Structures are given as C-alpha cells and as structure tokens.
Amino acid sequence: MDTDARKAADRLLEVYRTGEPIDPLTPEHPDASIELAYRIQQLQVEEWTLGGDVVKGHKVGLASRAIQRQMGVKQPDFGHLTASMFHLEHQPIAAERFLQPRIEPEVAFVLGRPLTGPGVTVAEAVRAVDFVLPALEIVDSRIRDWNIGIFDTIADNASSGGVILGSHPVALNDVDLRLAGCTLHIGGELVATGAGGAVLGSPLNALVWLANTVGPMGVTLEPGHVVLPGSMTRAFPVRPGDSIVAQISGLGSVTAVLDTKEEQ
Template sequence: MDTAAHKAADRLLEVYRTGEPIDPLTPDHPDASIELAYRIQQLQVEQWTLAGDVVKGHKVGLASRAIQRQMGVDQPDFGHLTASMFHLEHQPIPAGRFLQPRIEPEVAFVLGRPLAGPGVTAAEAARAVDFVLPALEIVDSRIRDWKIGIFDTIADNASSGGVILGSRPVSLGDVDLRLIGCTLHIGGELTATGAGGAVLGSPLNALVWLANTVGPLGVTLEPGHVVLPGSMTRAFPVAAGDSVVANISGLGSVTAVLGGKDEK
C-alpha cells in the first residue's frame, strides 16, 4: 500500500509546484480504500511540515447534505489546516495560489483544551471550545475539473485551499449553533443562505465526529487549533478580484478579498 500511497502523494505534490491539475486518482486504485486515501493525505502533510509549514488545525468536509449532493458523496471527511493556508480578512489573498477555488461560509471552533477520541461526547467537545469565529473556507482541488469522489478528495487533503477568520471571538454559550443563519455575498450579490443545522444537525456534531475519527489514528486536537466543521451552504466558484462576505447571526461577518491571478 505504501508504494501506491507515495506515488499518488508525489503526483498531488507536483500539482502545487506546476499549477497543472491531474486526472482523478480513483481509476489507478481499484480498491479505493479510505485508509489508503488518508495515507496519501498524511504523506503530503509530512512533506509540508518538513519544509517548515505547521499544522494549525483540521477541517471537516462534506458535512452538509448540500455539499454531499454537490460532490456526489455520502459521508464526511477531514483534512489538515496548515499555517500557510490562513489569510487575514479584508487583505488581498493571492489568487494565483489556487487552481479552481470555491468558497464556503462556516463557523470556526478555536480550541482551549485538548480533545482526543474515541469516545468524545458533545459535552466534552463543547467544554474544549474556547470561542467561535465566523469563517470563510476556500476549497480547491488538485483534481482536474473537480471530478472527484470520496477517495480523491480525502487524498487531496479534503480539497483544502485557504481559511479566512473573522476577528470577533464569541463564547460558545452565547450562540445556538443549530439555529444560526448565514448569508453569503459574492461581489455584492446575495449568492446563498444557510443555517448551522445543515452541518450534521449542528456544527458541534462535526467537531465530535472529527475528534472520534482522528483519535484512533493517534491524533489529538490541540489547544489553539482551529477546526472548521463544514459549510452551511453549497460551495461557490470565486475568481481573482472577487470580494466575499459571510454574515452569520450571532457571530458577525467575515470578508475575503481575492487579489490578482498573477500573485502567489
């Protein structure tokens, strides 16, 4: 398995260097096991950290029915968030570092305590959260034309691209994550509306799922780390020059500005 994993990981890493997407990985892996896909993901994370990047959190992908329908999958997945993926709101984000970006509005959990599964309950997950922030996630795919299945997106670090966090921390006890609503504006136009309940019933459930999924792999969610639980709407394409604003009830707003295509 490891030979196949290294070969696939090298293909994906090459995309970051060349900017040229590749064909789906699934046809080259007839078994297409979830275990192999996560091994491919982990090999890339190891290369990034060896090069000096730092893991700053995790994301849960494919958590809402809207996203699952859009991507043709039926289960969540997770990926790693590294320091190089985080961008300041209102500041131009180099669009050239993305291949085929889409954007999603989310609630970001910032942990104040370690969280290690298996067996984590919703109560323990809530206790581990220091505060929440409004967030936008830029998802991207190294697979040509987003022709992905669950194996492809997991191997491709859950199609991670970038993270923009709002700047107003809110206590978890001050909001009901199931009931919060959001609006997503791209270029000043209302593009979508959504609700926290679209994310596995509550974004907190996604945090529980993540802790219990990575725990058996020997991973602890660390204090200070950011967890993105999944999008409240479908993902929408964005391009250089776009300004995106998510307004989330009880949390405020977060703005992402994509800079020039030639900037990396």
C-alpha cells in the first residue's frame, strides 16, 4: 500500500509546485480503501512538516447535505490545517496560492483541552472547547475541474486551501450553534443563507465525529488547535478581487479579501 500511496502523494505534491491540476486518482485505484486515501494525505502532511510547516488543527469536510449533494458523496471526511493555510481577515490573500478556489462559511472551534477518541461524547467535546469564532474556509482542489469522489478528496487533504478566522471570540454557552443562522455575501451580493443545524445536525456533532475518527489513528485534537466542522452552505467559486463576508448570528462576521494575482 505504501508504494501506491507514495506515488499518489508525490503527484499531488507536484501540483503545489507547478500549479497544474491532475486527473482524478480514482480511476487508477478503483478498488482502493479509504485507508489508502488517508495514507496519501498523511504522507503530504509529513512532507509539509519536514519543510517547516506546523499542524494547527483539522477540518471536517462534506459534513452538510448541501455539500454532499454538490460533491456527489455520502459521508464526511477530514483534513489537516497547517500554519501556512491561515490568513488574517480583511488582509489581501494572494489568489495565486489557489487553483480552483471556492468559499465556505463555518463556525471554528478553538480547543482549550485535548480530545482523544474513540468514545468522545458531546459533553466531553463541549468541555474541550475554549471558544468559537466565525470563519471562512477556502476550499481548493488539486484535481482538475473538481472532478472528485470521496477517495480523491481525502487523498487531497480534504480539498483544503485556506482559513480566515474572525477576531471576536464567543463562549460556547453563549450561542446555540444548531440555530445559528448564516448569510454569505460575495462582492456585496447575498449568495446563500444557512444554519448550524445543516452541519450533521449541529457543528458539535462534527467535532465529536472528528475526535472519534482520528483517535484510532493515534491523533489527539490538541489545545489551541482550530477545528472547522463543515460548511453551513454549499461552496461558491471565488475569483481574484472578490471580497467575501460571512455573518453568523451570535458570532458576528468574518471577511476575506482575495487579492488579484501578482504579475509574473
């Protein structure tokens, strides 16, 4: 398995260097397991950390019915968030960092205690959360034209791209995340509305799912780490020059500015 995983990981890593997307991996691995897909993901994370990047959290992908229908899958997945993926709100983000960017509005959990599965309950997840923030996730794909299945997106680090966090922390007991409504504006135009209940019934359920999924792999969700539980709406394409604002009731707003590409 490791030989196949290494070859696929190298192909995906090359996309980061060249900016040229590749064809889907699924036709080359038609009977491959989800375990192989996560091994491909992990090999890339190991390369990034060897190069000096640092894991700062995790994301749950494909957590809402809207996203699952959009991507043609039926189950969540997870990916790693590294320090280089985090961007300050209101500050220009170089569009050249991304290939096929889309935007998703989310709640971000910031942990104050470790969470180690399996067996994590909602009560334990609540105790582990230090505070929550509004967030925008830039999802991206190294697979040409977003032509992905569950194997492709897992191998491609759950289609991770970038994270923008709001700057006003809110205590978890001050907001009901299930009922928290969300609006998403791109370029001043309202493109979507959503609610926290779209994310596995509650974003907290996604946090529990993540802890219990990565725990058997030897991974602990660490204090200070950020967990993105999944999008409250479907994902929308964004372009250089776009300004994106998500407003989440009880949490406030977060703004991302996608700058124009630098001249070559």
